[in-house]
Amino acid sequence: MQAKRIYLDYAATSPILPEVIDYISEIAKTIFGNPSSTHAEGRIAKSFLEEHRKTISSLLKCNSSELFFTSCGTESNNLILKSSVSTLGVKRIISSPIEHSCNLQCFKWLQKEYKTQVDFLKVNEFGQIDLEELESLLHDNSQKTLVSLMHVNNELGTMLNLEETGHICRKHHALFHTDTVQGIGFFPYNFSELPIDFASGSAHKFYAPKSCGFAYINNQNILEPLLHGGSQERSVRAGTENLIGIGAMSKALSYCYADLENRMTHLEQLNLQLRSLLSKQFPDILINSPWHASSPKILNVQFPYFEGIELLTIKLDIEGLSVSGGSACASGAETASHVISQIRPDHPGKAIRFSFSHLTNSEEIERCVSILAKVIH
Ligand code: PLP
Numbered sequence: 001m002q003a004k005r006i007y008l009d010y011a012a013t014s015p016i017l018p019e020v021i022d023y024i025s026e027i028a029k030t031i032f033g034n035p036s037s038t039h040a041e042g043r044i045a046k047s048f049l050e051e052h053r054k055t056i057s058s059l060l061k062c063n064s065s066e067l068f069f070t071s072c073g074t075e076s077n078n079l080i081l082k083s084s085v086s087t088l089g090v091k092r093i094i095s096s097p098i099e100h101s102c103n104l105q106c107f108k109w110l111q112k113e114y115k116t117q118v119d120f121l122k123v124n125e126f127g128q129i130d131l132e133e134l135e136s137l138l139h140d141n142s143q144k145t146l147v148s149l150m151h152v153n154n155e156l157g158t159m160l161n162l163e164e165t166g167h168i169c170r171k172h173h174a175l176f177h178t179d180t181v182q183g184i185g186f187f188p189y190n191f192s193e194l195p196i197d198f199a200s201g202s203a204h205k206f207y208a209p210k211s212c213g214f215a216y217i218n219n220q221n222i223l224e225p226l227l228h229g230g231s232q233e234r235s236v237r238a239g240t241e242n243l244i245g246i247g248a249m250s251k252a253l254s255y256c257y258a259d260l261e262n263r264m265t266h267l268e269q270l271n272l273q274l275r276s277l278l279s280k281q282f283p284d285i286l287i288n289s290p291w292h293a294s295s296p297k298i299l300n301v302q303f304p305y306f307e308g309i310e311l312l313t314i315k316l317d318i319e320g321l322s323v324s325g326g327s328a329c330a331s332g333a334e335t336a337s338h339v340i341s342q343i344r345p346d347h348p349g350k351a352i353r354f355s356f357s358h359l360t361n362s363e364e365i366e367r368c369v370s371i372l373a374k375v376i377h
Contacts, residue, residue: 005320006364011154011298011355017207020252027247035241049241052250059257062191068215068233069246073181073202074102076215080177080198081106083223084146085114091143092117098127098339099150125343126290127158138172145174152182155339155353157289157298166195185256191216208252212245263358267296270356270365274299277369299354319371324353
């Protein structure tokens with residue numbers, strides 16, 4: 001009998017929880033109206049939509065009027081970045097070179113179309129920025145500036161201190177956008193108290209279906225839509241709302257936060273176990289994820305033995321282990337990681353990202369290391 005496959009790529013995406021699948025089936029059977037219709041079916045759909053907006057906003061501690069449903073994290077970040085420039089008059093963006101490609105590609109587009117000035121902060125070998133450098137760049141705030149920095153890096157797990165960063169932005173009158181796609185459902189957020197203006201979330205990262213997300217836009221800022229059409233989502237995002245996705249996202253997020261402590265403790269144990277087993281088996285590895293300042297869900301490890309990571313991940317896949325050598329891009333092909341190229345310019349393409357969930361067990365971690373040993377040695 002073939003051994004069960006081991007999936008350690010939860011930062012790429014996660015399976016839908018069985019309880020959430022049950023809920024999806026219930027929604028599909030009972031809610032079919034268009035929330036914009038005024039008849040009874042429409043009103044039922046509208047109240048379902050608003051009930052889930054309230055659930056999610058209470059989990060993230062913000063006003064429900066600050067939450068806008070979108071099709072994914074990519075759309076949310078595009079909406080925030082492009083509309084900040086087109087609506088709010090942002091002329092300059094300060095970011096880092098290791099943001100998710102959906103943000104980096106927006107910056108490029110904004111540079112070309114709007115002549116937006118984009119300044120990148122330096123990052124160290126763990127992908128951490130220097131807040132003093134941010135502060136010194138913000139000293140010249142003659143132009144309206146948006147700082148865009150992700151909360152949890154999707155390849156390294158490295159985390160940003162949102163409080164400190166946001167306070168620096170506030171002090172210098174800069175807007176602050178943080179891509180929270182890898183943090184939502186794994187860390188508690190109080191959006192109302194955090195000094196942030198914009199954030200983003202994506203349902204498929206926390207055990208709900210793909211193609212559903214949200215943008216948090218605080219009440220101080222009003223953005224123009226990217227998609228023009230009807231007046232859904234208070235005219236910030238046209239298009240009939242994805243009720244099944246939104247209901248499932250709300251349910252999955254409620255499960256995440258109801259069991260947050262247990263899940264995080266479990267992730268920490270798995271992360272520590274893998275760090276320790278890998279260090280014993282491969283003494284030459286370098287760990288790219290800083291232990292005290294990263295999400296326990298992600299462990300990024302640099303293997304000094306391989307020139308090309310693609311071959312290694314293919315061999316691991318054949319042996320039944322799913323991990324990532326870069327970020328899973330839209331084409332489905334793994335490309336050399338722009339993040340690793342920044343933090344280890346001499347050794348790009350040799351890092352593997354392991355990412356776990358509460359569904360992962362320690363026996364899978366042991367088997368993962370045995371498979372790596374077999375393939376590498
Ligand atoms: N931002 C980060 C940090 C991500 O990890 C991802 C997905 O990998 C995205 C944005 C894009 O989210 P989506 O897949 O919902 O478009």
